[in-house]
Amino acid sequence: MPDYLSDGAKMSVVHLPRNVVEAMSGAFGPGADLTTTIDLGAGAPSNPFLHSYHPDHDNLDARFENTLPAGTESHRVIRTMHFEFDEAPPTGLGPSWGVSLLSGTFTETLDGLHKQDLQTQGDFILRKVSDLDTLIQP
Known part of the structure; x- marks a missing residue:
């Protein structure tokens, strides 16, 4: 390995890069839940096998020269994610819970x-950082 690459690092994670907006079913808010499924085909750029x-x-x-059949070097990965929001604030989250702060349990199945x-x-906490309805791209 050349010296200039000795400190290099390659980050390979299932969720990056993502250029697709995934639809979720359910509702967002206290006591609600959201579910989504992301299908990473064998050739998807964010597939961890690729x-x-x-x-x-x-x-x-x-x-x-030629693309191999799916499953030869890389496999399809299906991620099913579920966010279950708490109905009431957990101890210690204070008055911002339900207004600019939500918490709950996240579960994911990887096939x-x-x-x-x-x-x-695992547990999650979401904090609202802006009141803007739409983020403007530069």
Whole structure:
């Protein structure tokens, strides 16, 4: 490896980059819940199995000419995410809860990373940072 690359790092995570707006079902607010499913095809840029800089994980044949069938070097990953909002403020969140602060439990099922589906769960807090209805792109 050349010296100028010795300090380099490559970040590869399931959720980056995302250039698609995903629809969610449900409602947003205290006591409500939201669910969405994101389907990362075998060739999706944000698929964790696909690595542009590794020839064994680029979905191309040995001559880098033809795309390989799905599942050869990269697999489809389906993420199902569920946000369940608390009905009442947890202890210590104060008067901003329900106005500019919401909390709840996040669960996610990942299909395609392992023989069995992987499930994660944890608490989340969302803080409103702006009253703007639309963000303006520069």
